Amino acid sequence: ESKWPKMFWVVMGLKFYSLDVVRDDPTNNVPDSIFSKLGMQLHRRDHHPIGILKNAIYNYFDTTYSGKFDKFDNLFPIVSVKMNFDDVLVPEDHVSRSYNDTYYVDSQTVLRCHTSAHQAELLRKGHTHFLVTGDVYRRDSIDSTHYPVFHQMEGFRVFTPDDWEPSGMDGTSYAAEDLKKCLEGLARHLFGSVEMRWIDTYFPFTDPSFELEIYFQEKWLEVLGCGVTEQEILKRSGKTNNVAWAFGLGLERLAMVLFDIPDIRLFWSSDERFTSQFSKGQLGVKFKPFSKITCYLVFAPLLLSSTENKSYCLSQFPPCYKDMSFWINDYFTENNLCEIVRGVAGDLVEEVRT
Ligand code: FA5
Numbered sequence: 001e002s003k004w005p006k007m008f009w010v011v012m013g014l015k016f017y018s019l020d021v022v023r024d025d026p027t028n029n030v031p032d033s034i035f036s037k038l039g040m041q042l043h044r045r046d047h048h049p050i051g052i053l054k055n056a057i058y059n060y061f062d063t064t065y066s067g068k069f070d071k072f073d074n075l076f077p078i079v080s081v082k083m084n085f086d087d088v089l090v091p092e093d094h095v096s097r098s099y100n101d102t103y104y105v106d107s108q109t110v111l112r113c114h115t116s117a118h119q120a121e122l123l124r125k126g127h128t129h130f131l132v133t134g135d136v137y138r139r140d141s142i143d144s145t146h147y148p149v150f151h152q153m154e155g156f157r158v159f160t161p162d163d164w165e166p167s168g169m170d171g172t173s174y175a176a177e178d179l180k181k182c183l184e185g186l187a188r189h190l191f192g193s194v195e196m197r198w199i200d201t202y203f204p205f206t207d208p209s210f211e212l213e214i215y216f217q218e219k220w221l222e223v224l225g226c227g228v229t230e231q232e233i234l235k236r237s238g239k240t241n242n243v244a245w246a247f248g249l250g251l252e253r254l255a256m257v258l259f260d261i262p263d264i265r266l267f268w269s270s271d272e273r274f275t276s277q278f279s280k281g282q283l284g285v286k287f288k289p290f291s292k293i294t295c296y297l298v299f300a301p302l303l304l305s306s307t308e309n310k311s312y313c314l315s316q317f318p319p320c321y322k323d324m325s326f327w328i329n330d331y332f333t334e335n336n337l338c339e340i341v342r343g344v345a346g347d348l349v350e351e352v353r354t
């Protein structure tokens, strides 16, 4: 189910010709700017910050757990509503299921909004220790730490009574403690010392649930969600006497801290001044902002026509205020506005505030 169908690559080659047919479905809310990101797979590029980070996390798991974690980084990002939501117990009326929050290809198919979409399937196949890395898609607000396409790494570990019984703890407390130790160890492996804190939170698929925040650019930045897996998920895959933990890392967020990258849009840049700063296996480098182009607003249309200049130019212009009025109806949502703005102006948009 999760393999990249051969047909998909043909479709990619035909510049989404066939997908355009799919997109005539009235339930499809995926704009071109998002479709064009499918298959980019930044996480599989060894010289890209996201790929370098993925490999560093692999190293941590390989050495800490002597290669016990199975790794997947090429599972197909278009998944069923069942995989994305039902299999991880997301309630029928949860906001994340709405057309406002998730990209639907048709009424039963979505661009996965998290790598948790693959948990149940891999459990059913018998995996008990695994990592899933992939691109995920969300209709979300826009700012320097939010982008509608980003990358996550899912981690999942199943315990048996032999694991927790000797400790004298119950399975859930044992798993929660092990989970925090594992992720704190990962943070030390990646960052050395860094200021971090745990926050209690809620996910439909874990209980208890936590988020880890790291202090970055004078703010607390949420870098991951995690918790002890709901028994129902294990039960459905035939595991009745087990306990498990799971986490979902935001790879861009971690890479921003690791490489000092100030804006999430930079990850999509093909500007050599960005790409040449990173190389395979190099964790220690800090991103050096490149010289900024200054020019008068009157030249902007020329610059805009060159994709190279697109991302870096306009933000350097002196502020220039323009008012625009919209008539809105009951269907208005902030995400719809963000998408219109993103569709027209692409990565030039730094932030949309309402
Ligand atoms: C989830 O997606 C859960 N599936 C994570 C999880 C897995 C919890 C397993 C428990 C067990 P959340 O929506 O909080 O959770 O996203 C996880 C991380 O992705 C966030 O902490 C953040 O680092 C990152 N993230 C979320 N939205 C964006 C975005 N728009 N742009 C960039 N990164 C994002």
Ligand code: MG
Binding pocket: 211, 222, 225
């Ligand atoms: Mg969150």
